[in-house]
Amino acid sequence: MHYRVLGTTHAFRDDGTPVAVGGARLRALLTALALRPGRTVQVGALVAEVWDGDPPADAVAALQALVGRLRRALGHGAVASVEGGYRLCAAEDDVDCHRFARLAAEGARALDAGEAAAADALLTEALALWHGPALADLPDRAGEAPRWEARRREAHRAALAAALALGRADEALPELTALCEASPLDERAQALRIRALRDAGRPAEALAAYEGIRRALADRLGTDPGPELRALHGELLAGGEGRPAAPGAGRPAPAAADAGAPPQGPHAAGNLRARLTSFVGRQEDIRALHDDLARSRLVTLTGPGGAGKTRLSQEAAEAEGGPSYPDGVWLAELAPVDAPEAVPEAVLAALGARETVLRGAGTESLRAADPRTGEPLGLLVEHLGRRRMLLVLDNCEHVVGAAAELAEVL
Incomplete structure (x- = not known):
């Protein structure tokens, strides 16, 4: 059967x-x-x-x-x-979802190995197994279905990357355009679309597409494009139009922020900026915060605007660094975030983990344990799960509900 x-x-x-x-x-x-x-x-x-x-x-x-x-x-x-x-x-292999997972994983590995034709065949076969929404007959699809839908999107992106590597940019462009319209902050899909425009001989449109995603990230999340998009932008400015996409395009290589291992070296220090003025007169407050952090996993600073909460939190956070938080002290600035649902992605971006991809031993068990994997909150949970760090969420007032939910999950 x-x-x-x-x-x-x-x-x-x-x-x-x-x-x-x-x-x-x-x-x-x-x-x-x-x-x-x-x-x-x-x-x-x-x-x-x-x-x-x-x-x-x-x-x-x-x-x-x-x-x-x-x-x-x-x-x-x-x-x-x-x-x-x-x-x-x-x-x-007798069940389509598991056969899909196997074929998609084999296709992804082939793409990473530069075997674009094999990847294209495997991913096309995998995606052909879909005949509608995942687990359509489960009364409550919220638990398992999002995980399979996320895998489908990932396989779709990989299939389009294989098409680009095979020189089929014109064929892939309509699908990539629709994908980017549906998920405008999906940097991997946006990078594929920019590559397709470049490979189709439309460099001006590729540059315009980059500027569009750059503005969207700045307006919605207060961040800059990730390393893949920035490198692609540099190629476009250098006149790299018309070159075929590299094998594995759209699938970022594992970085220091990979969820399977804590960051090493200087990258573990966090992202607190240097302050250019001295800070005096609140040592008692810093000592009180130190005591609170020793007792509680979550500490909240409240007070009227202009009371100095941001500066106090950063000074206290910096004082807490070192052995207590071997994976660093990180600041996520939420003031530019204008939509509550964008809070997890903004924090991911602040941590430099927006493009984290889980690979290797244990990946499937991690993903099975949390059906949110593939969505920003699930990726954030995976990224932080094996780390010990101090995370500062600043300027939460206008998205306080979403920030509170995020803090509760973490």
């Missing part, structure tokens, strides 16, 4: 014949099991996912009856009863 959950849930026999799986609850159960093929899913987890927090009076019996119906549809051997739960008797 083969199973489809990237879209409406379906089951197919080995010869491609569809199997009727009728009823919303039945499809929800099959989706929940297919997400973990070959692994036991506990009864409690299945009840929660199938009934979305509103289970029937005798949930265990109701689930048992539903499993019986699913066995009659798929065949008795398709679902095994195990201690504490049930298991779909299938391999990961």
Whole structure:
């Protein structure tokens, strides 16, 4: 049997014949099991996912009856009863989402290795497995679906990068334009679009596109473009139009800010700017803050405008550096942020981690543990998870709700 959950849930026999799986609850159960093929899913987890927090009076019996119906549809051997739960008797490659994940990962590796043709074939096959929104038949898609949608966007970007590396800039441009319009602050997509314009012999439009993303980042996040965009801008100014995109374009190489290891050397010092004037008369306040930080993971400074909260916080933060915070003291200035939903991305940018990509051993388990991975907040959690640092959020008043939610998550 083969199973489809990237879209409406379906089951197919080995010869491609569809199997009727009728009823919303039945499809929800099959989706929940297919997400973990070959692994036991506990009864409690299945009840929660199938009934979305509103289970029937005798949930265990109701689930048992539903499993019986699913066995009659798929065949008795398709679902095994195990201690504490049930298991779909299938391999990961029998389920489209897991096959997609494998093909997308192989395509990404091929792209990084400069094998653009192989990457193009693998990523095209992976993306062809999608037939609608991920996990469309789960009553509550908020937990798992965003993770798969983020992977789809990443695979789409990689496929477009492969197309550029193969010299198909004109073909890729319409998709890249639509992608950038949907996600105007996605620097990786914007870099691909600028490369496509350059490779299509439209350098003036490429420069205009760079200026557009530069202004958007400054206006929305108060930051400058990342290193990939800045390097691309330099190439354009140097007259680098018409050159094919490098293999792996749009997939930034692992940087010192990679989530798998703390930063090393001078980069661990943080981003506090040097103050050009002396600071006197508030040593008692700094000592009080030192004591508070020793006791609490979150300390908030309040007071009227002009009371000196920003300067005090920076002086106290700098005094706290060293062994207490081996990964540095970092300031995220939120005054330029005009939309609450942009707060996590602004903090990512301040940390220099806006383009962090998780790779290597443990990546999948990290991503599975937090379905927000791929979104700014999820990336921020991953970036900070293995570090010990002091983070200062300054000028939060106009986005105080979003800043408070961010602080609570971290």
